[in-house]
Amino acid sequence: MTKVVETLWVEGAGLRTRVLASGDGVPLFLLHGIGPGMDADLNWGGTMVPLADHFRCYAIDLAGFGETSMPDPLPEGPAAWMALRVAQVENVMDALGEPSAYIVGNSRGGGAILLQMLLQAPDRVRGAVLMGAAGYSADEEPGTASARESLIKDFYTAPSVERMAQIVPLFFHDPAALPMTVEALTERRYAQSIRPGAVEAFRAMVRGGLPAAPTNPEAFQRIRTPMMLIHGGEDQISDPRNSLALARRLPGASLHILPAAGHWSHIDQPRLFVSLLRAFVDGALAPRA
Secondary structure, eight states: OOOSOEEEEEEETTEEEEEEEEOOSEEEEEEOOOSTTOOHHHHHHHHHHHHTTTEEEEEEOOTTSTTSOOOSSOOOSHHHHHHHHHHHHHHHHHHTTOSSEEEEEEIIIIIHHHHHHHHHOGGGEEEEEEEGGGGOOTTSOTTOOOHHHHHHHGGGGSOOHHHHHHHGGGGOSOGGGSSSOHHHHHHHHHHHHTSTTHHHHHHHHTTTSOOOSOSOGGGGGGOOSOEEEEEETTOSSSOHHHHHHHHTTSTTOEEEEETTOOSOHHHHSHHHHHHHHHHHHTTTTOOOO
């Protein structure tokens, strides 16, 4: 089995997309969140090796992040960026010869993209895993941001290492679970957050609000794809109640609250996360008929 993480480049959808790939087996696409300085490697790099024992993993640098080229012109507002990223993910799947796959979407970035794909292109998704509620609010106000999410959204009003140092600890519960020190993670995310084009891209993305789940909860009733929701019990960014509210609107979705885990529940609880994914793909978490 291939455990080495390799870098692939995919052209299309007006982008040159960086894709990290590893493993053999059932295709599994990993979509990262959209906090400042995020990319596929920071979100998924440490998880891809244990997943590679069971899956062919692909982690995508979403448009506006990482080493994927910047769109020209920049889309304006979260809806336009959402449309571009959905097209990007579908283009990458086509280029890699994967017409359908299991997909994991983290937070408001990857999770909201995955929900949109389930509504407009359900045949592309064999099974969907949402982490961190995808911007859905337990208060039934789609798009509502918590105070800590607003801190992330407002980072680019005056980007600095000090501001990034306030944001980074919100993502995890146990610093010892990280693949690097908190200080190193802060420096790396800050350096990525001010790469050429990153500031302008993020500001264009959040004009009109943060990306979020579709605003019509009734639309969820059309989804018949197998689904699993994962949420860290100690999540400081998105309250676990948000995933509970979302699960109630998704037919047949299973919900798992991971103990001693923050917003990056796959990093705080990697063995449990991998076990849940394996059980999900094997059908062990399917609802009873």
